[in-house]
Amino acid sequence: MHDLVSIRDLGKKDVEAVLSEAARMEKMPPKKSGELLRGKLVSTMFFEPSTRTNMSFQAAAKRLGAKLMTFYPSVSSTAKGETLGDTIRMIDGYVDAIVLRHPYEGAARYAADLAEHPVINAGDGGNQHPTQTLLDLYTIKKLKGKISGLRVSLMGDLKHARTMRSLLYGLGMFGADVNLVSPSALRMDEEVIRETKGMFGINVSQTSDINLKGVDVLYVCRIQKERFQDKYEGEKMQKEFRVDLEALRGAPEDLAILHPLPKVEEIPPEVDSDPRAKYFEQAKNGVPVRMAVLYLASKG
Numbered sequence: 187m188h189d190l191v192s193i194r195d196l197g198k199k200d201v202e203a204v205l206s207e208a209a210r211m212e213k214m215p216p217k218k219s220g221e222l223l224r225g226k227l228v229s230t231m232f233f234e235p236s237t238r239t240n241m242s243f244q245a246a247a248k249r250l251g252a253k254l255m256t257f258y259p260s261v262s263s264t265a266k267g268e269t270l271g272d273t274i275r276m277i278d279g280y281v282d283a284i285v286l287r288h289p290y291e292g293a294a295r296y297a298a299d300l301a302e303h304p305v306i307n308a309g310d311g312g313n314q315h316p317t318q319t320l321l322d323l324y325t326i327k328k329l330k331g332k333i334s335g336l337r338v339s340l341m342g343d344l345k346h347a348r349t350m351r352s353l354l355y356g357l358g359m360f361g362a363d364v365n366l367v368s369p370s371a372l373r374m375d376e377e378v379i380r381e382t383k384g385m386f387g388i389n390v391s392q393t394s395d396i397n398l399k400g401v402d403v404l405y406v407c408r409i410q411k412e413r414f415q416d417k418y419e420g421e422k423m424q425k426e427f428r429v430d431l432e433a434l435r436g437a438p439e440d441l442a443i444l445h446p447l448p449k450v451e452e453i454p455p456e457v458d459s460d461p462r463a464k465y466f467e468q469a470k471n472g473v474p475v476r477m478a479v480l481y482l483a484s485k486g
């Protein structure tokens with residue numbers, strides 16, 4: 187691995203290598219992991235807000251012994267109109283790896299084509315967020331011991347959530363059974379579903395009804411209300427596609443509830459203390475997974 191732009195750039199063996207490296211990183215004493223990228227410089231370039239991806243990449247780089255150079259667009263020459271391409275060329279000359287989040291779809295691929303050093307996509311618009319998919323797969327495997335054959339429900343705004351498209355692909359790669367649960371207006375792009383089914387031959391069903399019977403993993407994302415012309419319509423859908431304690435009554439005891447976070451109204455705070463809520467543990471897994479990605483990219 188050199189760049190990581192899309193989960194589609196990785197084969198199953200590559201993903202397995204990242205997951206197994208992440209498991210090794212998680213167990214590794216800080217003294218040992220702190221030697222792996224000693225002397226290297228990593229730049230985090232976030233042109234969009236982020237808490238988890240930004241902070242966990244910073245934690246990962248530091249735990250590997252690398253030094254961080256944080257790029258702040260608002261106080262850089264981006265504010266004077268410098269292009270992304272010129273900015274990437276400059277930073278590439280200063281550091282050993284770039285972690286990029288940008289609002290434009292395709293920005294990470296563009297940056298990776300320009301830069302000599304590895305570029306890791308930390309989210310490009312509504313397109314891809316490959317390290318989120320890797321940490322989702324890592325979390326599911328860690329919680330359930332496997333991914334193949336699991337019944338996974340992806341629920342919420344499946345039209346706009348980039349994490350869900352990448353995750354469907356990742357789940358397909360490992361042979362999970364996937365149920366897509368969304369309002370009919372917010373269904374996942376048919377082309378994405380067709381591609382995943384065609385490539386991996388998995389079962390993918392679609393529904394607008396929430397039924398948690400027999401579900402192993404419920405992966406929730408928020409309704410992106412800001413994308414609705416009629417705000418009331420978005421709010422109405424969010425009320426229907428909500429996982430509260432009432433919705434969880436009768437759900438399997440060993441259900442794992444995941445969410446890429448940030449969560450807003452789709453999971454109320456009282457669910458956080460339910461033992462089935464695993465989303466904070468999932469976010470924590472971002473550190474070993476991103477350590478693995480930085481380390482493998484530096485070697486590749």
Ligand code: CP
Pocket residue numbers: 235236237238239240309318446447448
């Ligand atoms: N899951 C995720 O990408 O969160 P952030 O936007 O906070 O990085």
